[in-house]
Amino acid sequence: MSAVIAWLTTATPASRGQARAGRLYRGTLALLANPLAAIGLVVVAVLLLVALFAPLLAPYPPDAQDLASRLLPPSAEHPFGTDQLGRDILSRVIWGSRITLAIVALAAVTVAPIGLAVGIVAGYRGGWVDRVLMRITDVFMAFPRLVLALALVAALGPGIENAIIAIAATAWPPYARLARAETLTLRRQDFIAAARLQGASHGRILVRHLLPLTVSTILARLTLDLAGMILIAAGLGFLGLGAQPPSPEWGAMVATGREFLTDQWWVATMPGAAIFLVSLAFNLIGDGVRDVLDPRSQGR
Amino acid sequence: MAVAQQSDGPIGSPAEEARAHSALLRLSSRALSLILSVVLTVFGLLVVTFFIGRVVPVDPLLAVVGDRASEHVRAQAALELGLDLPLWQQFLRYLGDTLQGDFGNSVLSGQPVLDDIARFFPATLELATAATLIGVLLGVPLGVLAATRHGRWQDQLIRVVALAGYSVPVFWLGLVGLLVFYAELGWVAGPGRIDVIYEYSIEPVTGLMLVDTLLAGDHAAFVDAFWHLVLPASVLGYLSLAYITRMTRSLMLAELGQEYVIAARVKGLSERRVIWRHVLGNIMVPLITTVALSYAYLLEGAVLTETVFAWPGLGLYITQSLFSADLTAVLGATIVIGLVFIGLNLLSDLLYTLVDPRAR
Numbered sequence: 001m002s003a004v005i006a007w008l009t010t011a012t013p014a015s016r017g018q019a020r021a022g023r024l025y026r027g028t029l030a031l032l033a034n035p036l037a038a039i040g041l042v043v044v045a046v047l048l049l050v051a052l053f054a055p056l057l058a059p060y061p062p063d064a065q066d067l068a069s070r071l072l073p074p075s076a077e078h079p080f081g082t083d084q085l086g087r088d089i090l091s092r093v094i095w096g097s098r099i100t101l102a103i104v105a106l107a108a109v110t111v112a113p114i115g116l117a118v119g120i121v122a123g124y125r126g127g128w129v130d131r132v133l134m135r136i137t138d139v140f141m142a143f144p145r146l147v148l149a150l151a152l153v154a155a156l157g158p159g160i161e162n163a164i165i166a167i168a169a170t171a172w173p174p175y176a177r178l179a180r181a182e183t184l185t186l187r188r189q190d191f192i193a194a195a196r197l198q199g200a201s202h203g204r205i206l207v208r209h210l211l212p213l214t215v216s217t218i219l220a221r222l223t224l225d226l227a228g229m230i231l232i233a234a235g236l237g238f239l240g241l242g243a244q245p246p247s248p249e250w251g252a253m254v255a256t257g258r259e260f261l262t263d264q265w266w267v268a269t270m271p272g273a274a275i276f277l278v279s280l281a282f283n284l285i286g287d288g289v290r291d292v293l294d295p296r297s298q299g300r
Numbered sequence: 301m302a303v304a305q306q307s308d309g310p311i312g313s314p315a316e317e318a319r320a321h322s323a324l325l326r327l328s329s330r331a332l333s334l335i336l337s338v339v340l341t342v343f344g345l346l347v348v349t350f351f352i353g354r355v356v357p358v359d360p361l362l363a364v365v366g367d368r369a370s371e372h373v374r375a376q377a378a379l380e381l382g383l384d385l386p387l388w389q390q391f392l393r394y395l396g397d398t399l400q401g402d403f404g405n406s407v408l409s410g411q412p413v414l415d416d417i418a419r420f421f422p423a424t425l426e427l428a429t430a431a432t433l434i435g436v437l438l439g440v441p442l443g444v445l446a447a448t449r450h451g452r453w454q455d456q457l458i459r460v461v462a463l464a465g466y467s468v469p470v471f472w473l474g475l476v477g478l479l480v481f482y483a484e485l486g487w488v489a490g491p492g493r494i495d496v497i498y499e500y501s502i503e504p505v506t507g508l509m510l511v512d513t514l515l516a517g518d519h520a521a522f523v524d525a526f527w528h529l530v531l532p533a534s535v536l537g538y539l540s541l542a543y544i545t546r547m548t549r550s551l552m553l554a555e556l557g558q559e560y561v562i563a564a565r566v567k568g569l570s571e572r573r574v575i576w577r578h579v580l581g582n583i584m585v586p587l588i589t590t591v592a593l594s595y596a597y598l599l600e601g602a603v604l605t606e607t608v609f610a611w612p613g614l615g616l617y618i619t620q621s622l623f624s625a626d627l628t629a630v631l632g633a634t635i636v637i638g639l640v641f642i643g644l645n646l647l648s649d650l651l652y653t654l655v656d657p658r659a660r
Binding site: 036135136138139140142143144145146147148150151152153154155156227231234235238239240241251254257258261262265268269272273275276279280282283284287 | 337340341344345347348349352353356357456459460463464466467468469470471472475476478479483596597599600603604607608618619621622623625627630631633634637638641642645
C-alpha cells in the first residue's frame, strides 16, 4: 500500500500515466477532506451499488402487480408502501436508480464530445469559424434549458431516448465555451508549433495534442452539471415526456402519485425524495470539485 | 447623458466636453454591439424554433392541424405554411410572420397563439415576481450572514440549505408543500389562483390577480388570491433564494478581504455599518445582475411549478399544449420565454453599464 502511495505521490513521475494517476490521487484526497463532498461521494457510491445489485436488493420485482394490496402504507413488508397497482414502491425506486444513472451517463457521454468538438475547433481555427460557432453556442445559452428540452421532446415525441437527446442538445454550450477557452491558451504554445513544423495535419493536432489537454477540464465541469441533468430528466419524466410507464422512472412515479397525494402520500413522495437525495449528493460532490480545482474559491 | 453630469470637470468646459464626447462614443459603440448581438440571438432563436417545428417532426402538418383533420384541411394548411417551397423560403416566410407577431393558431383553442400567451403570461409574471421578492428578501441576508460567519456552523448550514435549493425537484417540493400546508395544516389555499366563487366576478384588467382584486375593491377576493399565491411563490422562491444566497455569499467573501474593509473597521465604524453599507454597497452591481438572471431562471422553474399548482401561466400553457400535441403553441410560448430571457440578459448587461462607472 505504502509503495503504491509513494508511486502516486512521487515528485518525478516516470510516465504520463503516473503523473495523471498522482494528480487524481491528490485531488481525491482533497475532495475527501471536505466533509460535505465526502457525504456526497458516499451517497453516489451507494447509488451505484444499488443500481448494480438491484435484482438482489429489491424485495419484489419492480412490475409485479398485486391488486389485493394496492395503496398500502409503509410497513415492514413494504417499507415505502405500495402504489395503485399494488407494486412495491421500494423495489421500483431501487430499479429506477438504473434508469436515472443510465440517463445521466448517456447524456454525459453525448454532451462532452459535442462540447469538446465545437469548442476545440472554434478555439483552434479562430476567425469566422470561431465567431459562427460561438454565436450558435450563445443562441443555445439564450434558452432556458428545460423549455428548450420540452420543445424538442414535443417535436420528437415522448420517450427516454428523446429525453436524453433533448438533455444533451441543451447542455453542451457551456462545455463548448470552456473547451474553446482552454484551446485559446494552448494553441499559441511552442509544442503546437513544433507539431505543425513536423508536418502534423490540423486533424492530428486537434485530436492528439489539444483534445487530451482539454478533456480533464471538461470532465471536471461535468460533475457540476450531473445534478442539473438528473433534475431535467426527472422533470421530463414527471410531465410524461421521459420514460414511459410501466418503467419505474422516478419522475414518472411522482406523477402517478399525484392523484393519491392527500390520502396516500407515500406514492408521490418516496420516489421524489430519491431524486432529491441523489441530486443533492451530486451537487455536494460538484461543490467539492469546484473547491479542489479552484483553490481561490476555497469554501466560497 | 448621465455620463456628462457625473464627470468631475466644470460643466461646459472644452475638456469636459471632449471627455463626455468620447464616453458617449464608447457607450454608443457598446450599445451598437449589444443591439447587434441581440438581433443575432433573436434570429438564432427563430432558426432553432423553425428547425424544431418543421425539420424535426416526421409530419410537420400533424402538429399544425391535429390528427383528425381531413385531407382538404391538410392540403390547405400545407399551402398556407408553404410546405411545397424549399426550406429556406419556408424559413423566410416563418421569419416574416413571427416578427409581425403571427405565431400561428393553436390547435387546441383555435385562437392565435399570441393571444393565448397574452392571457396566460400575467399569471407567470405575478408568480415569478413574488418568488423573486422572497428570494431577494431572504437570500441576501442569508448570504451576508453566511459570509460573515465564514466556516462556522451558520455558514455550513446556509450552504447546505442553498445547495438543497439547487437539488430539489421543484415539482416534488410543490407536491410536498400542498400535502403539508394545504391538506394537513390548512394554512394556505389549494391549487389555482383564486376560489371559484370569485373566479368570474373579478374583471381581468392587468391579469395580475392581486392587482385586479384590489382594483375591484374586493377585499375578500384579494385575501383569497394572496393565500393562493403564497405556496407556489414560496416553492419557486426557494430556487431563487438558493441562487441569490450563494451569489451574495461568494461576492461578500471576495469583498470582505479588501483593504477598504480593514480601513473602515480601523476607523471604528460599527460592524453593522461596515457590512451593510460599505461592503453590500460595493457588491450591489453584480447583485442586481444576479437578481435579473434569477428572474430569468424562474421561468424554467415556473413550467413545473405551474403544472403542480394548476397555476394558469405560460408554463401550464406549454404543458397543456404538449399533451394535445399542439406544437405551434409550444413553440410560440418557447419564443416568448426565449425573448424574455434575452431581454433580461440585456437588461442586466445595461444595468451593469449604468450602475458601475468602471464598466463604461
